[in-house]
Amino acid sequence: MSVRSIVIHGHFYQPPREDPWLDQIPVEASAAPFHDWNERIEHECYRAVVAARVHAPDGRIAQILNTLEGISFDFGPTLLEWLERKAPDTYAAVLQADRVSRERHAGHGNAIAMPYHHAILPLASRRDKVTEVRWGITDFRRRFGREPEGMWLPETAVDPETLDVLAAEGIRFTILAPHQVKEAPADGSPCLYRTLGGRSIALFVYDGPLSHDVAFGPLLTDAKQWAERLTAPGKRSLVGVATDGETYGHHHRFGEIALAWLLGELGSRPNVRVENFAAVLARRPPDREVKLVAPSSWSCTHGVERWRAECGCRMAERPTQQRWRAPLRQALDWLAGELHARFEREGAACFADPWAARDAHHPRDAGPPGRAGELLELERNALRMFTSCGWFFDDIAGLESVQVLKYAARAIELTGADAPRLEAGLLERLARAESNDPAAGTGRDLYVNRATRPAAARELLSAITALEHDQSARALAAVTDLVDRLEREGGGPIPFDVQTRFYRIRTAAPPERAAQLASLAWRLGFAKEEGH
Helix, strand or coil, X not given: CCCEEEEEEEEECCCCCCCCCCCCCCCCHHHCCCCCHHHHHHHHHHHHHCCEEEECCCCCEEEEECHHHCCEEEECHHHHHHHHHHCHHHHHHHHHHHHHHHHHCCCCCCECECCCCCECHHHCCHHHHHHHHHHHHHHHHHHHCXXXXXXXXXXXXXXXXXXXXXXXXXXXXXXXXXXXXXCCCCCCCCEEEECCCCCEEEEEECCHHHHHHHHCCCHHHCHHHHHHHHHCCCCCCEEEEEEEHHHECCCECCHHHHHHHHHHHHHCCCCEEECCHXXXXXXXXXXXXXXXCCCECCCCCCCCHHHCCCCCCCCCCCCCCCCCHHHHHHHHHHHHHXXXXXXXXXXXXXXXXXXXXXXXXXCCCCCCCCHHHHHHHHHHHHHHCCECHHHHCCCCCCHHHHHHHHHHHHHHHCCHHHHHHHXXXXXXXXXXXXXXXXXXXXXXXXXXXXXXXXXXXXXXHHHHHHCCCCCCHHHXXXXXXXXXXXXXCCCXXXXXXXXXXXXXXXXXXXXXXXXXXXXXHHHCCCCCCCCC
């Protein structure tokens, strides 16, 4: 009796939403009644897929199943970071699912890695590709306690250089759509790609029509039909399905229940093996060499134009223009070139090798003190301003596009004296990016009105920094005045970096100088200490 392998993959991801100054997610009204979209989707999807209900014939709960123990999956590193802080039970269940799957599949876990930011790698320089992949591997290793065997590419966007970078960093396989590979094996087996650098990597090609009908068609409302489609007679010895993980519960309410039932049904069939891609690869090394269709992705029929041009791909049925995509990409490409040049120049005085230092620095680790730490933070923002969601949707006035402009603003601020020149150059270029909403204006208007931090907040950070060397009555009064001004202008809570800088200055100061700062501590959000 022949046995068919079935692998179901879920790509779980949400764009980072934290304010780059406060490191907190602001209220997102469109996610109501939840605080923000991360919180809403965690409620609808992430907590559901790790605790999916399997119902008895009478409708009562027969079993609660962590479906991640039965499917291949990846989570964006920035999403895992949020889950670890805000939904620790869900986060723990994600890690546990990988541990359980390793026991089932001879050490091959269900989890695979992802580049740290959800950037379209074919549009990035090789140096930025390397950093994103290395950061993603480091994050995976820290969380899952092992080396990743595979890596999901954001939007499955691929080109020859991207695969060469993956292979060079020890990644053994990735997953692509049918239209991205020329003459893939008809039976679904992994195929072999040889890179221009003389390396090789395995490619798994998922079943396009079947994956489409899970994500956008009827199969999550008829799990029996889904099971029959997966096991229908044919040539395929491996059937792979790949969708966004949010399909299960967020895009389709109760989709996780259909998935849980399916896993149980397939597990009862003797001619089916439900496993992950790494386990398949260990048993069936690729022997057929293939060519890429590149650059290409799973969500744009025009290659990767969705992230740099008005290609026609959009979300809304109503007609909208996406002419703003090109000037937004051009503006941030120009800015990135300027930021990287400054990092390299200034970094030479801080690091033996600035680019090696960037690769070795995990984005969530505390950076070195002084200018070295600021330069690494500059680079983090220079990379995350290319998060793909900034171009994916229909208008530059959307949350996601404004978010990448916030990262640009934060990166510019960290350049110091060069900030006015860089901001002027960026604004000139953003003025060409017109919103579909006349009230929103252009990218320039959005940057000025929605992306930059209030001037009072920027000045407050400078005034706090000055306290390290000057704690005169005049310096203390300047801080108090700026806190008052921030409150009057509706600038939100005291910025995260202001509080952090103040705390470090105060704890490092001698007792008599620390006492002088006690009156400011309360205004900046710190608890009163005994005796003050």
